[in-house]
Amino acid sequence: MGERARAAPGIAERERRGEPGAALVVGLGGGALPAFLSAALGFDVDSVELDAAVLGLARRHFGFSERAERPRLAVRGRASA
Numbered sequence: 001m002g003e004r005a006r007a008a009p010g011i012a013e014r015e016r017r018g019e020p021g022a023a024l025v026v027g028l029g030g031g032a033l034p035a036f037l038s039a040a041l042g043f044d045v046d047s048v049e050l051d052a053a054v055l056g057l058a059r060r061h062f063g064f065s066e067r068a069e070r071p072r073l074a075v076r077g078r079a080s081a
Contacts, residue, residue, distance in 0.1 A: 011041075020044055028054050031064030 011021055021043040025034045028049040037043040049055055058064035 022046075024048065028058055028064070030062035031058040032062070035064065 014021055021037070021041055023034075023037050023043045023045050025037070025045060025047040028034070028047050031047075034045040034047045038045050055064075
């Protein structure tokens with residue numbers, strides 16, 4: 001049994017059936033996780049980020065690109081009290 005099958009049997013089973021994986025990433029950070037899931041594993045990725053500034057930083061400093069990495073990104077601002 002391969003590493004992926006041991007670590008995430010659901011992913012391995014979907015892969016055997018030829019179904020694409022899907023992931024929800026909460027907190028974009030530099031964008032590396034959604035980029036990896038999309039590029040290396042072919043996942044359909046949704047990313048949710050609370051702070052729009054994080055998206056700007058990921059684009060400017062880490063090369064994150066929604067078009068290149070294919071994740072859909074929802075940015076929600078913080079509610080003011």
